Amino acid sequence: MVAKDLAAELGISPDSIRRDLRELDAAGLAVRVCGGALPASPAVIDYAARTAVALDSKRRVAAAAATLSHPGGTVILDGGTTTRAVVDALPRTLECTVITHSPTIAAALLDHAAEVFLLGGRLFKHSAVTCGAAAAEAAAQISAEVxxxxxxxxxxSAGLTTADAxxxxxxxxxxxxxxxxxxxxSAEKIGTASRYRVLPLxxxxxxxxxxxxxxxxxxxxxxxxxxxxxRERT
Known part of the structure; x- marks a missing residue:
């Protein structure tokens, strides 16, 4: 929503709209941006809670994404519950290399044929991934196709976003x-935004x-x- 347009439509002051948007942002119901607000993503809750969100959608996304890994290739898997679903969708006999900064992803690959490299660093418990200087330095030494x-x-307009800088x-x-x-x-992420941009589209x-x-x-x-x-190939 654009603050000035909404103020004109409702016949109230822009200051009132801005105050309401601040309250919505504080409640996690919207993300304030310059000139207005965007729909807040419901995917910013902690890792444990996210394991129960949009399960069928994540499985379908994971099934499509799993086809992007090939024998002999190298793939970097991000953390999160959708990438965890990708592990379940990967053939256990697939001989490839997986690089990840997520301990949960690495552990899920224990019974897979894939070679696994786990990037160390400070553990961000909210998403069960490593980040910070040590993790970034380790990542600088690797490369992958995907x-x-x-x-x-x-x-x-906001591009690709997440909730932590x-x-x-x-x-x-x-x-x-x-x-x-x-x-x-997955479906709940389309059309929403979080505070920090990851990449432009x-x-x-x-x-x-x-x-x-x-x-x-x-x-x-x-x-x-x-x-x-x-999308998933049928």
Whole structure:
């Protein structure tokens, strides 16, 4: 919503709108931006709570994303519950290399044929990933064909966002170490935003989602900006 347009439509002062937007932001119901606000992502809750959110959507996204890993290849897996679902979708006999900064992702790969490299650093418990200087330095030494990126918001104007500045910085480092970056976007993330930008839309290869494009204005806007959309192959 644009504050000045809403004020004119409702016939109230812009100061009243700005005050209401501050309250919505404080309650986690909107994200204030210059001139107005964007829908807040529901995916900013802690890791344990997220394991119960949009499970079917995450499974569909994971099934599509799992096809991007190939025998003999190297893939970077971000942390998060959607990438955890990708592990379940990967064939256990797939011989590849997985690099991750998530202990939960590494542990889930124990019974897989994949070679696993875990990047160390300060553990950000909210998302169960390492970040900070040590993790960034470790990431600078690796490279991969594919990075499967988790975010909390995908929005045509805000781009790809997440709720923590250090985590956003780590995601940018990992994206810089891969030839192609694919965004994992389950349904609840499309059209929402969080506080910190990870990447602009033109710096990723494609968005993997299960949201149907027919009648979805957000996806229409993304496609109009040249964003490729990938869905599960049936």
């Amino acid at each position: 990075f499967l990126l988790g975010v909390t918001g995908v929005h045509p 250090d985590e956003a910085a780590m995601k940018r480092v990992l994206a810089g170490r891969a030839a192609d970056t694919y965004v994992l976007a 033109d710096e990723v290869t494609a968005i993997v989602t299960d949201v149907e494009d027919e009648g979805d204005t957000v996806l229409d806007e993304l496609v109009a900006q040249g964003v490729e959309i990938i």
